[in-house]
Amino acid sequence: MPGLIQSVQRAAAILRLLATRSRPLGVAELANALGLPKTTVHGILRTLQHVGFVEQDPHSGRYRLGAALLHLGGSYLDGNELRTRALNWADALAARSGESVRIGTLHEGRVLVVHHVFRPDDSLQALDVGTLLPAHCTALGKVLLAYEPDPAGQLPTPLDAPAPAAITSPAALKRELAAVRRRGWALDAEESAPGILAVAAPIRDRRGITVGAIGVSGTVERLRAGGTLRADLVPHVRDAADSISRDLGFPDG
Amino acid sequence: MTQYIAAIDQGTTSSRCMIFDPSGSIISIAQQEHRQIYPKPGWVEHDATEIWTNVQQVVHDALRQKDITADQIAAIGITNQRETTLLWDRTTGEPLHNAIVWQDTRTDQLCRELGAGIGQERFRERCGLPLATYFAGPKIAWLLREHPELRARAERGDVLFGTMESWIIYKLTGGTHVTDVTNASRTMLMNINTLRWDDDILAAMDIPRAMLPEIKGSAQTYGTATGELAGVPVASALGDQQAALFGQTCFAEGEAKCTYGTGSFLLLNTGTTPVQSANGLLTTVGYQIGDQAPVYALEGAIAITGSLVQWFRDNLGLITTAPEIETLARTVDDNGGCYIVPAFSGLFAPHWRSDARGVITGLTSYITKGHLARAVLEATAWQTREVVDAMNNDSGVDLTTLKVDGGMTADNLLMQFLSDVLDVPVVRPMVAETTCLGAAYAAGLAVGYWPDIESLRANWHKAAEWHPQMEAATRDREYHNWRKAVERTLNWVEHDSR
Numbered sequence A: 001m002p003g004l005i006q007s008v009q010r011a012a013a014i015l016r017l018l019a020t021r022s023r024p025l026g027v028a029e030l031a032n033a034l035g036l037p038k039t040t041v042h043g044i045l046r047t048l049q050h051v052g053f054v055e056q057d058p059h060s061g062r063y064r065l066g067a068a069l070l071h072l073g074g075s076y077l078d079g080n081e082l083r084t085r086a087l088n089w090a091d092a093l094a095a096r097s098g099e100s101v102r103i104g105t106l107h108e109g110r111v112l113v114v115h116h117v118f119r120p121d122d123s124l125q126a127l128d129v130g131t132l133l134p135a136h137c138t139a140l141g142k143v144l145l146a147y148e149p150d151p152a153g154q155l156p157t158p159l160d161a162p163a164p165a166a167i168t169s170p171a172a173l174k175r176e177l178a179a180v181r182r183r184g185w186a187l188d189a190e191e192s193a194p195g196i197l198a199v200a201a202p203i204r205d206r207r208g209i210t211v212g213a214i215g216v217s218g219t220v221e222r223l224r225a226g227g228t229l230r231a232d233l234v235p236h237v238r239d240a241a242d243s244i245s246r247d248l249g250f251p252d253g
Numbered sequence B: 001m002t003q004y005i006a007a008i009d010q011g012t013t014s015s016r017c018m019i020f021d022p023s024g025s026i027i028s029i030a031q032q033e034h035r036q037i038y039p040k041p042g043w044v045e046h047d048a049t050e051i052w053t054n055v056q057q058v059v060h061d062a063l064r065q066k067d068i069t070a071d072q073i074a075a076i077g078i079t080n081q082r083e084t085t086l087l088w089d090r091t092t093g094e095p096l097h098n099a100i101v102w103q104d105t106r107t108d109q110l111c112r113e114l115g116a117g118i119g120q121e122r123f124r125e126r127c128g129l130p131l132a133t134y135f136a137g138p139k140i141a142w143l144l145r146e147h148p149e150l151r152a153r154a155e156r157g158d159v160l161f162g163t164m165e166s167w168i169i170y171k172l173t174g175g176t177h178v179t180d181v182t183n184a185s186r187t188m189l190m191n192i193n194t195l196r197w198d199d200d201i202l203a204a205m206d207i208p209r210a211m212l213p214e215i216k217g218s219a220q221t222y223g224t225a226t227g228e229l230a231g232v233p234v235a236s237a238l239g240d241q242q243a244a245l246f247g248q249t250c251f252a253e254g255e256a257k258c259t260y261g262t263g264s265f266l267l268l269n270t271g272t273t274p275v276q277s278a279n280g281l282l283t284t285v286g287y288q289i290g291d292q293a294p295v296y297a298l299e300g301a302i303a304i305t306g307s308l309v310q311w312f313r314d315n316l317g318l319i320t321t322a323p324e325i326e327t328l329a330r331t332v333d334d335n336g337g338c339y340i341v342p343a344f345s346g347l348f349a350p351h352w353r354s355d356a357r358g359v360i361t362g363l364t365s366y367i368t369k370g371h372l373a374r375a376v377l378e379a380t381a382w383q384t385r386e387v388v389d390a391m392n393n394d395s396g397v398d399l400t401t402l403k404v405d406g407g408m409t410a411d412n413l414l415m416q417f418l419s420d421v422l423d424v425p426v427v428r429p430m431v432a433e434t435t436c437l438g439a440a441y442a443a444g445l446a447v448g449y450w451p452d453i454e455s456l457r458a459n460w461h462k463a464a465e466w467h468p469q470m471e472a473a474t475r476d477r478e479y480h481n482w483r484k485a486v487e488r489t490l491n492w493v494e495h496d497s498r
Helices: A006-020 A027-034 A039-049 A067-073 A079-097 A139-146 A170-183 A233-247 B048-065 B107-116 B135-148 B148-155 B163-172 B199-205 B240-247 B306-314 B324-329 B368-397 B412-421 B435-446 B453-457 B472-487
Strands: A054-056 A063-065 A100-107 A108-118 A132-134 A186-188 A198-205 A210-219 B003-012 B014-020 B026-033 B073-080 B086-089 B159-162 B178-180 B212-214 B219-224 B234-237 B256-260 B264-271 B282-287 B295-302 B340-341 B359-361 B402-404 B426-429 B462-466
Touching: A006 A027, A006 A039, A006 A054, A006 A063, A039 A054, A039 A067, A079 A100, A079 A108, A079 B026, A079 B324, A100 A139, A108 A139, A108 B048, A108 B462, A132 A139, A132 B178, A139 A186, A139 A210, A170 B234, A170 B295, A170 B368, A186 A210, A198 A233, A210 A233, A210 B256, A233 B086, A233 B212, B003 B048, B003 B163, B014 B048, B026 B048, B048 B163, B073 B159, B073 B163, B073 B240, B073 B472, B086 B148, B107 B135, B135 B148, B135 B256, B148 B159, B159 B163, B163 B178, B163 B219, B163 B234, B163 B256, B178 B234, B178 B472, B212 B435, B240 B256, B240 B282, B240 B295, B240 B359, B240 B435, B256 B368, B256 B426, B264 B282, B264 B368, B295 B368, B295 B435, B306 B324, B306 B368, B324 B368, B324 B472, B340 B368, B340 B472, B402 B412, B412 B426, B412 B472, B435 B453
Parallel strands: B003 B073, B073 B234, B178 B212, B256 B402, B402 B426
Antiparallel strands: A054 A063, A100 A108, A100 A210, A108 A132, A186 A198, A198 A210, B003 B014, B014 B026, B086 B159, B219 B234, B256 B264, B264 B295, B282 B295, B340 B359, B426 B462
């Protein structure tokens, strides 16, 4: 096709690559992946940085997508906005399940808790909004990873085991994430802490992109009395996730 | 087949319908914004026809979301923006003008005239309220003055007055003209002790009694709905803030809540006797269940809180959505010495100064948009502090915990700062939408869906809690600075030069 501008095509390729990873990439990594000279990639990155489409991490010198670009496509969902939009449904989930509710987003390979609703028993509980949880062994994290283009690339190696049941083999995690995608929800069976179970489901926006995960967690005694998962738990979690997704414009059904 | 309760919240910026289950959990929500009409500086209007269309739409949408049919709705309750004033034609059922919204200050001059040398406090003993542009009575008086052709028809009862709950009930039931005690207590026209229209105030404001709705309790069946909800009892009406008090289950004397929306409103249950305020608070009816004794409340009304965030978004364009204010505010560690006092239409409680206008103080070349975002959020907390101080003085008892609700409670930075400046724990209940919940609770009580208020209390659970972390010296310094900023808003509007 005549009239195509090569440097714009290359810039688009760089942006696409950065968009598929949530960790920042260095000039060399980008150059290798695209088969381009480092000087060419560097020049394009500087231009993209100038217009706010990419940002350079001041510490590592690596690049990631810039705020201007994220806003441009409408793909960026502020964590504070997600909480606001999800507030009613998170409350309803806590009330129906009788357990605490958390909403998380992926942040540099970990789960950032953007919202937390107490377990409705009026016991002493502390808000943990803003804390970071491991992704590979939590229900929220598994949901978020399951819908990421390159989940393995974001996780620390080796995978640690905060509890004996945690998945530490990359191959096993890959199978687990495939199962999460198939089912549409994830389970943390005493993998992040002994004695604690959690169930989570994806929150999607109008384009179907997973922008967060919502889940409940509680003790094994309450959630798996008699050895089987409480039957109403998954429907409640998925119902809440679907209601938030609908509010974000995800088509019904 | 599961039975539900529906609630309509006809609010300042939007109308919503929510459907609740027996545990008080939300089943579905639908919402429609309506236009804010600003014909002149200080004037704010709504198109009541648009509002009624939206109300029908949100009811339809809320039912459809979960495939619920009218026969599954045990009752419907109404809650509403208070004081917003409408006159309509009894014959056609059509509005005679745009509704005059509570924020509208066009009656400023009229209110000073009505003070008749005695001033703002002229009717306080009778109605519990100071003379202010906020309330419905002066708005009716203004309309009858501006449209003298309506007066004769109003005297015959062919022109009807109502606040928004009256309008919605009228349309919903096909012609029942009623209000409830909580909404009537915001007109300045109801005697706060007898709960009847006060003939002396009506005479002073020159308002014909024939145009006023009948005053009913807050939880009783007013009539049966027509249209999509045909056959469903319309069984509660509460002003939005009173509904929130009800939804927070503040049923005992001494319990208080603050709702953070467009404005913010702190209400304290004072039991079955009205308490007159010496500190700029309002005496209002909290609720009345059926024909039981009414429960009164002291109210601290703050005009501008959430709407300051909207202004920051829409008029300054520094954020694209309201929740982003928290993201922007977190880019800095403090306000950088900057304070914003949003006296956009004067100051409400505890100052009641219509001559005040907003200020941004402490500007230096150091201040960034992040500092401004902080100052926007902090303004809400400091205004609450002023009201809490007044309430502690009036009631003689210090608040020990603040129950909060409303959209702004999603802002963690604000809730933490609020706890810091009040120096008490701040608690959010499981259902932040207490306004709708309160209307649903009242309607459910009226038809026996819930047996008693104890069963409602059992539904209340803590969803989040923030504890004070600020050092006393910091709190004192910041409060001192805030008060200096408030002083700078006063005496801005000079009445004779307008």
